[in-house]
Amino acid sequence: MDLLRRLRFREAVVDTIRRFFKGRGFLEVEVPLLSPHPIPEANIKLFAVDGGRERLYLLPSPELYMKPLLAQGLERIFTICPSFRQGEKGRFHLPQFTMLEWYGAGRDYSWLMEMVEELLPFVAQEASSMLPRGLTIDVTPPYPRLSMRRLFQELAGWDPWLEPNEERFDLDLVERIEPSLPDDRPVFLVDYPGWQGSLARSKPNREDGVERVELYLAGVELANGFSELTEKEEQRSRFERELQRMGEARGLPDRFLDAVDRLPPCAGMALGVDRLVMLLAGLGSVAETRPFSTFQ
Amino acid sequence: MYDSSDLRKGLKITIDGEPYIITEFQFSKPGKGQALYRCKLKNMITGYTMDRTYRSGDKFEPANLEEVRMQYLYNDSEGYHFMDLKTYEQVSISGEQLGEAVNFLKDNMEVDVLFFEGNPIDITLPNFVELEVVDAPPGEKGNTATGATKPAKLETGYELQVPLFINEGDVVKIDTRTGEYIERVKK
Numbered sequence: 268m269d270l271l272r273r274l275r276f277r278e279a280v281v282d283t284i285r286r287f288f289k290g291r292g293f294l295e296v297e298v299p300l301l302s303p304h305p306i307p308e309a310n311i312k313l314f315a316v317d318g319g320r321e322r323l324y325l326l327p328s329p330e331l332y333m334k335p336l337l338a339q340g341l342e343r344i345f346t347i348c349p350s351f352r353q354g355e356k357g358r359f360h361l362p363q364f365t366m367l368e369w370y371g372a373g374r375d376y377s378w379l380m381e382m383v384e385e386l387l388p389f390v391a392q393e394a395s396s397m398l399p400r401g402l403t404i405d406v407t408p409p410y411p412r413l414s415m416r417r418l419f420q421e422l423a424g425w426d427p428w429l430e431p432n433e434e435r436f437d438l439d440l441v442e443r444i445e446p447s448l449p450d451d452r453p454v455f456l457v458d459y460p461g462w463q464g465s466l467a468r469s470k471p472n473r474e475d476g477v478e479r480v481e482l483y484l485a486g487v488e489l490a491n492g493f494s495e496l497t498e499k500e501e502q503r504s505r506f507e508r509e510l511q512r513m514g515e516a517r518g519l520p521d522r523f524l525d526a527v528d529r530l531p532p533c534a535g536m537a538l539g540v541d542r543l544v545m546l547l548a549g550l551g552s553v554a555e556t557r558p559f560s561t562f563q
Numbered sequence: 564m565y566d567s568s569d570l571r572k573g574l575k576i577t578i579d580g581e582p583y584i585i586t587e588f589q590f591s592k593p594g595k596g597q598a599l600y601r602c603k604l605k606n607m608i609t610g611y612t613m614d615r616t617y618r619s620g621d622k623f624e625p626a627n628l629e630e631v632r633m634q635y636l637y638n639d640s641e642g643y644h645f646m647d648l649k650t651y652e653q654v655s656i657s658g659e660q661l662g663e664a665v666n667f668l669k670d671n672m673e674v675d676v677l678f679f680e681g682n683p684i685d686i687t688l689p690n691f692v693e694l695e696v697v698d699a700p701p702g703e704k705g706n707t708a709t710g711a712t713k714p715a716k717l718e719t720g721y722e723l724q725v726p727l728f729i730n731e732g733d734v735v736k737i738d739t740r741t742g743e744y745i746e747r748v749k750k
Contacts, residue, residue, distance in 0.1 A: 308595060310592070310595055310596055310597050310598070311595075354568060354598065354619075355590065355592060355598070356590060357588075357589060357590025357591070358589060358590070359590075359591075360590050360592065433596070433597070434597070434618075436596070437593055437594075437596035437597050437599060438599065438616060440593040440594065440596065441591050441593050441599050441601065441616065442616060445593065459594075463594070463595075464595075465595075481594060488593065488594070491594065491595070
């Protein structure tokens with residue numbers, strides 16, 4: 268596909284996503300891309316910006332500003348915005364990429380999975396009409412919901428619920444779990460150990476971990492969602508632990524924590540738009556879905 | 564020293580004292596996890612390939628490699644001998660190490676010899692070489708459709724498919740990257 272056709276295709280996918288959410292009563296919101304107090308996440312390196320009196324950070328996802336809107340009573344919101352992560356570059360990564368995030372009040376992560384099972388076929392139908400040879404992936408629902416714990420026990424031979432070993436978890440995920448996922452269909456990885464979802468709500472039985480779901484399509488990680496944690500003190504202590512791990516002198520996002528206190532039960536999901544476009548179009552990298560891939 | 568963020572396809576690094584080239588590379592960051600750098604690496608001496616996954620903060624020694632223009636002299640039981648045209652210094656490399664390249668080596672041919680920490684490990688041939696045909700039995704009668712070929716043997720012992728009009732004594736041009744016949748140079 269030449270540049271114009273790739274960009275036309277991308278435009279159609281993004282338009283279709285908007286139509287999907289607006290047709291279901293969601294409000295599209297624009298949120299700031301900068302903040303002095305981002306959510307502490309040890310594995311995400313941020314771009315720091317000179318903000319005059321204070322240092323600002325380009326946000327790695329819109330979550331910081333989306334949840335306070337839920338706390339103010341908005342019930343169904345979505346945004347499609349640029350997100351920034353320093354040092355992430357590869358076939359499936361760019362330091363600036365586009366994120367879709369949506370939230371629903373009074374919902375949990377099973378609702379997120381149902382939404383995905385409606386969203387992907389909706390977008391795929393529009394997309395396939397623009398591809399001379401159609402789609403190479405099959406997004407007919409329902410999608411298998413694989414227990415993360417069982418996957419680890421069967422494919423990696425250990426239980427991350429009993430052994431909080433992050434290095435081993437990531438390595439086995441990449442080397443053993445991901446390669447075993449279907450390469451032409453979506454699949455959900457469901458429920459994570461407690462130490463693997465800093466913003467996710469615990470399962471009814473705390474020892475079962477947290478209500479987190481990851482969507483993989485054609486073996487590529489496409490979206491991450493939680494039943495959101497709504498307890499302020501629990502969230503604060505998880506953030507403090509994360510900051511300690513990072514060893515960085517950065518303040519806690521106090522306003523965000525105040526919002527967590529007022530959150531209704533809710534669920535939210537973040538989906539990589541560039542990856543979705545790439546997989547639908549059968550392209551080899553996320554860079555091919557964008558007019559510019561770097562800052563040069 | 565390189566660090567993980569320098570890793571990319573084509574980069575040459577030293578692992579356990581041997582030079583490796585990265586033949587496939589993939590940046591990975593599973594879930595909200597740490598950055599992982601997945602590499603397929605080829606040992607530049609043995610040709611053996613392996614998979615390795617590296618993390619942020621890992622360090623790598625660049626492979627100390629150098630290319631020198633040399634002339635091929637001859638081969639014997641010790642291997643294939645090359646001479647530096649400036650210093651007249653001679654080195655030898657085993658046939659096993661050279662692999663397919665021995666099919667295209669002709670006396671006095673100039674090649675680039677690759678050294679790793681002072682030891683010769685490989686050569687880079689010119690893209691095209693001209694070699695004499697030493698055996699080319701006539702093609703089967705009736706099989707004269709355009710593009711028909713027959714087997715032939717070159718002065719280096721290399722055997723390949725050539726057009727039917729090629730005879731013993733002809734000189735042919737070969738693409739060393741594919742090992743295929745390009746054209747007849749002279750009768």
